[in-house]
Amino acid sequence: MSPAMPRADYVASDGLGLAAAVRAGRVSARAVTDAALAQIAARGPAVNAFTTVLAEQARADADRVDAAIAAGRDAGPLAGLPFAVKDLFDVAGITTLAGSKINRERPPAARDAAAVAALRRAGAVLLGALNMDEYAYGFTTENSHYGPVRNPHDPTRVAGGSSGGSGAAVGAGLVPLTLGSDTNGSVRVPASLCGVFGLKPTYGRVSRAGSTLFAGSFDHVGALGRSVRDVTAALDLMQGPDPEDPVCSTRPAEPCLPLLGDGVDGLRIAILDGHFARGGEPEAFAAVGQVAAALGVSRRVTIPEAHRARAAAMVITASEGANAHLADLKRRPQDFDPLTRDRFLAGALVPAAVYVQAQRFRAWYRAAVADLFGTVDVLLAPTTPCPAPRIGQDRIVLDGVEVLIRPNLGVYTQPLSFIGLPVLSVPVTRPGALPLGVQLVGAPFREAHVLRVGALLEAKGVVAAAVSA
Amino acid sequence: MAESPTREELGAYVDETAKRVGLPIAPEHRPGVIQFTGVLLASAALVMEFPLPDDVEPAPVFRP
Numbered sequence: 001m002s003p004a005m006p007r008a009d010y011v012a013s014d015g016l017g018l019a020a021a022v023r024a025g026r027v028s029a030r031a032v033t034d035a036a037l038a039q040i041a042a043r044g045p046a047v048n049a050f051t052t053v054l055a056e057q058a059r060a061d062a063d064r065v066d067a068a069i070a071a072g073r074d075a076g077p078l079a080g081l082p083f084a085v086k087d088l089f090d091v092a093g094i095t096t097l098a099g100s101k102i103n104r105e106r107p108p109a110a111r112d113a114a115a116v117a118a119l120r121r122a123g124a125v126l127l128g129a130l131n132m133d134e135y136a137y138g139f140t141t142e143n144s145h146y147g148p149v150r151n152p153h154d155p156t157r158v159a160g161g162s163s164g165g166s167g168a169a170v171g172a173g174l175v176p177l178t179l180g181s182d183t184n185g186s187v188r189v190p191a192s193l194c195g196v197f198g199l200k201p202t203y204g205r206v207s208r209a210g211s212t213l214f215a216g217s218f219d220h221v222g223a224l225g226r227s228v229r230d231v232t233a234a235l236d237l238m239q240g241p242d243p244e245d246p247v248c249s250t251r252p253a254e255p256c257l258p259l260l261g262d263g264v265d266g267l268r269i270a271i272l273d274g275h276f277a278r279g280g281e282p283e284a285f286a287a288v289g290q291v292a293a294a295l296g297v298s299r300r301v302t303i304p305e306a307h308r309a310r311a312a313a314m315v316i317t318a319s320e321g322a323n324a325h326l327a328d329l330k331r332r333p334q335d336f337d338p339l340t341r342d343r344f345l346a347g348a349l350v351p352a353a354v355y356v357q358a359q360r361f362r363a364w365y366r367a368a369v370a371d372l373f374g375t376v377d378v379l380l381a382p383t384t385p386c387p388a389p390r391i392g393q394d395r396i397v398l399d400g401v402e403v404l405i406r407p408n409l410g411v412y413t414q415p416l417s418f419i420g421l422p423v424l425s426v427p428v429t430r431p432g433a434l435p436l437g438v439q440l441v442g443a444p445f446r447e448a449h450v451l452r453v454g455a456l457l458e459a460k461g462v463v464a465a466a467v468s469a
Numbered sequence: 470m471a472e473s474p475t476r477e478e479l480g481a482y483v484d485e486t487a488k489r490v491g492l493p494i495a496p497e498h499r500p501g502v503i504q505f506t507g508v509l510l511a512s513a514a515l516v517m518e519f520p521l522p523d524d525v526e527p528a529p530v531f532r533p
Contacts, residue, residue, distance in 0.1 A: 311513075346506040346508075363525050
């Protein structure tokens with residue numbers, strides 16, 4: 001029985017720091033897990049990030065890690081690392097809610113989702129499931145069934161969404177690493193508003209097997225974490241082919257963790273202009289400027305038709321999302337969250353001609369952006385147009401125009417996930433101000449490029465996770 | 470529907486299309502559905518007005 005881990009030590013470390021301490025025998029996995037459970041009990045209710053806490057299972061998993069270490073066996077690269085997952089990943093033994101009331105009637109999952117299993121195999125300890133927008137259709141996690149997730153830095157404000165619990169759990173120091181999903185920005189938006197790192201890998205890079213899909217054309221599994229190396233370690237364990245996910249790439253895994261120290265020499269970096277340089281608050285663009293200045297970047301490039309890409313993403317998302325829930329929309333619309341129901345219903349009414357045209361436009365846009373990546377490796381853009389809005393806030397003035405705040409939180413993320421580009425949202429250091437993220441955008445399957453840039457910015461202190469523990 | 474439709478036109482579109490796809494819309498949900506249909510059809514207009522070359526295939530690929 002090792003001594004208890006002080007709360008201050010627990011919340012001060014990133015995930016790999018905790019795993020290294022466990023592997024070296026400086027602290028037991030059980031002590032780390034108990035510290036995580038204590039932090040979840042102390043700070044969790046204020047942010048409402050968890051829908052299920054798996055205390056007993058977590059302690060048992062931690063004891064197995066400690067037993068392996070005591071026996072001289074390798075306990076895995078994430079030994080004892082506490083993590084939690086958005087409640088749309090299957091976790092064996094509990095029902096996957098996907099933020100809904102309807103799915104409560106379903107039986108418990110028989111096995112873990114592929115991404116969850118990959119982290120647990122590596123020794124990570126699963127602490128529970130995290131709150132989200134119903135069926136992932138939202139950017140604010142003001143969930144009517146389970147309550148809004150509150151921003152760790154100001155409880156009157158949203159945490160972002162749809163992976164709001166995943167952002168708040170890291171930002172409040174509950175766990176250093178979480179899994180989320182990103183269809184139009186659902187990893188990156190909460191990462192920006194909660195002040196943590198958020199990685200959306202290339203579409204098809206990570207298996208979605210065992211996760212509840214929202215809009216299959218765009219659904220990605222991603223990670224939110226305390227450090228660049230934390231989300232990179234998660235990527236390396238989760239990536240690679242999986243025949244159980246029909247869109248998972250057959251491309252072999254390309255580990256990124258060994259490349260994090262490579263710096264940015266030789267990488268062509270530019271600031272995204274046009275759509276990504278308007279329609280936001282000045283501080284969103286100032287955050288991009290901070291990152292660009294640290295990298296010595298002044299070149300600006302434009303992605304053509306990005307506003308139209310966003311429109312096409314909305315059409316495809318609404319159509320596929322509505323179809324996934326059509327039977328329930330017909331039979332029991334009253335059981336949906338009022339914040340998603342009317343959008344799902346409207347999505348069922350989109351003409352086929354529009355859906356198909358949007359999918360053809362997607363192919364055109366992919367080719368246009370591929371041309372751009374012939375001259376540049378990493379693009380910089382704001383993640384969100386503003387810091388976290390207040391819970392319940394409907395409208396905001398951006399660039400002198402009053403707009404609906406909820407859909408506009410994805411204005412800069414949607415045109416990028418639309419064609420599956422890898423993106424790392426980095427939390428820009430802004431002492432005394434609410435967090436804001438900047439997107440580092442790479443060419444398809446070039447996660448290593450954006451992670452190398454993120455690691456350099458982190459080493460320079462330009463970006464750092466803001467934890468309000 | 471490429472020109473900005475009126476609320477009445479949107480309402481008629483919602484009622485007719487919902488009937489065709491067998492989707493009952495409760496009176497209390499109808500205003501919200503009309504609002505979001507307006508948003509979606511505005512996005513649809515942006516997609517449909519863009520001149521695409523004939524040889525551009527839809528993005529998803531089916532592998533038998």
